[in-house]
Amino acid sequence: MKIVVASDHRGFQVKGRILAQVAELGHETIDMGPVNADIVDYPDFGAQGARAVSDNEADRAILICGSGIGMSIVANKFPRVRAALCHDELTAExxxxxxxxxxxxxxxxxxxxxxxxxxxxxxxxxEFEGGRHARRIGKIADLETPDDLPAADCTPCS
Structure with a gap:
C-alpha cells in the first residue's frame, strides 16, 4: 500500500519513527511534512495528507499532532476520507x-x-469486515454528496 504520513511540529519526531516502521512493514511511504520541528499549523499538513487519500493518490494516511484531534477534524472534511482518532489497540483495530x-x-x-x-x-x-458495516459506510458516503444540502446564506454577519 501507499501510505502518506504527515504531522505538525508536535508530531515531527513521531512522524519519523512512523515512516521508518511503515517502510519496514513493506509499504511505500510518502512524507508530506513538515521537514523540521519548526512551528507549523496542523491544518496545512493534515489537509495535504487527507487530500492524497481523497484524490486516490494514496491508499491510506497517518496524521499526527499534539492530541490527534485537530488532524482528525481536518481530515474528515475531505470526500472519501474516514479518519479515526485512535488511542489504543482496540480503537485502531x-x-x-x-x-x-x-x-x-x-x-x-x-x-x-x-x-x-x-x-x-x-x-x-x-481488513474491513464489510457486510452490515459496508451498508453503514455507504450511508456515510451518501452524506458527502452536496445535492440535498441547502444553499449557504452568504449574508454577512453584522
Missing amino acids: MSRRHNDANVLCLSADLLGERLTSRMIEIWLGT
Whole structure:
C-alpha cells in the first residue's frame, strides 16, 4: 500500500519513527511534512495528507499532532476520507474492521512509542469486515454528496 504520513511540529519526531516502521512493514511511504520541528499549523499538513487519500493518490494516511484531534477534524472534511482518532489497540483495530478508516490520527503527546508502533501494525494489518458495516459506510458516503444540502446564506454577519 501507499501510505502518506504527515504531522505538525508536535508530531515531527513521531512522524519519523512512523515512516521508518511503515517502510519496514513493506509499504511505500510518502512524507508530506513538515521537514523540521519548526512551528507549523496542523491544518496545512493534515489537509495535504487527507487530500492524497481523497484524490486516490494514496491508499491510506497517518496524521499526527499534539492530541490527534485537530488532524482528525481536518481530515474528515475531505470526500472519501474516514479518519479515526485512535488511542489504543482496540480503537485502531475497530476503526479498520467496522469503519474502513483510511486515515489514522494519532496523538504525539499522549501515546507511548511502543503503543503507537503496535497501533500502526494493527491498523495496517486489519481488513474491513464489510457486510452490515459496508451498508453503514455507504450511508456515510451518501452524506458527502452536496445535492440535498441547502444553499449557504452568504449574508454577512453584522
